[in-house]
Amino acid sequence: EVRLVESGGGLVQPGRSLRLSCAAxxxxxxxxxxxxVRQRPGKGLEWVSSINWNSGHSDYAxxxxxxxTISRDNAKNxxxxxxxxxxxxxxxxxxxxxxLSSSGGNYSRxxxxxxxxxxxxxxx
Amino acid sequence: xxxxxxxxxxxxxxxxxxxxxxxxxxxxxxxxxxxxWYQQKPGNPPRYLLYYHSDSNKGQGSGxxxxxxxxxxxxxxxxxxxxxxxxxxxxxxxxxxxxHSNSKTWVFGGGTKLTVx
Numbered sequence: 588e589v590r591l592v593e594s595g596g597g598l599v600q601p602g603r604s605l606r607l608s609c610a611a612x613x614x615x616x617x618x619x620x621x622x623x624v625r626q627r628p629g630k631g632l633e634w635v636s637s638i639n640w641n642s643g644h645s646d647y648a649x650x651x652x653x654x655x656t657i658s659r660d661n662a663k664n665x666x667x668x669x670x671x672x673x674x675x676x677x678x679x680x681x682x683x684x685x686x687l688s689s690s691g692g693n694y695s696r697x698x699x700x701x702x703x704x705x706x707x708x709x710x711x
Numbered sequence: 712x713x714x715x716x717x718x719x720x721x722x723x724x725x726x727x728x729x730x731x732x733x734x735x736x737x738x739x740x741x742x743x744x745x746x747x748w749y750q751q752k753p754g755n756p757p758r759y760l761l762y763y764h765s766d767s768n769k770g771q772g773s774g775x776x777x778x779x780x781x782x783x784x785x786x787x788x789x790x791x792x793x794x795x796x797x798x799x800x801x802x803x804x805x806x807x808x809x810x811h812s813n814s815k816t817w818v819f820g821g822g823t824k825l826t827v828x
Binding site: 622700 | 745747749751755756757758759761762770772773806808810812815816817818819820821822
C-alpha cells in the first residue's frame, strides 16, 4: 500500500521559516518525481514545487521562487520543503504528491498518490 | 502560462451523465496539452482520476471506474471530464491540471463543485 505522510506544519510567525517533510512507503521512492501542492482553506489547489527522481531538476511556482526549496533523500524515502520568509499568503494545507513518472513535467501523466496534508498557519 | 477555467459549480441528478469542462485561456490550444483530472471530497486529499491528451494517449487512474472518462472539446478549447451513471458518492470537487512546458509550471483550474441531486 502506498503511503505518503506529511509532517512539520504548524503555527509560525511572519518572516520565519519552517521545514516540511513527507515520508513515503509502499513505493520504490527513487523511481518517481515528487511534488508539493498547497490548498488555502476553502480554496483550490495551487502547485508549489516539483523535483525529479534524482534531485537533478526542480521547479517552483512564481509565488514561492526564491523562498521555498524542495529536496529529497532517496535513502530515507523522504521529500522535504524548506519554507523561508513566510507570509500570511502561505497559510495553507501542504500536500506531497507522487508523480506517475520519474521526471515529471512533460512526461507526467499526473499525481497519482497524495498525502493527507499538513497545515501551515502564518500568523503573529 | 495558461489559465484553466472551470465552472464553480454543477449539479445533476443521480444516474445522469455530466460533462465538467476545463477551458484553456486564449492563445493556448487544448490539443497541445495533457489534461489531468482529480476528485477531492471534503477533508480529504485529491484523488487522481485520469489524464487525457487524445484518444490514443489517455490513461485511467488505478481503481478509477470506467464511468469516468476524458475527452477534448476543440470548439470550446476545453478538456472534458465525463461522469456517467452519477452516484451520490461522486459529489465532490473536481480539478483539472496541466503542465506548461514553456514556463515549467503546473497549473490547476479553480475546481468545480459537483452536487448530485
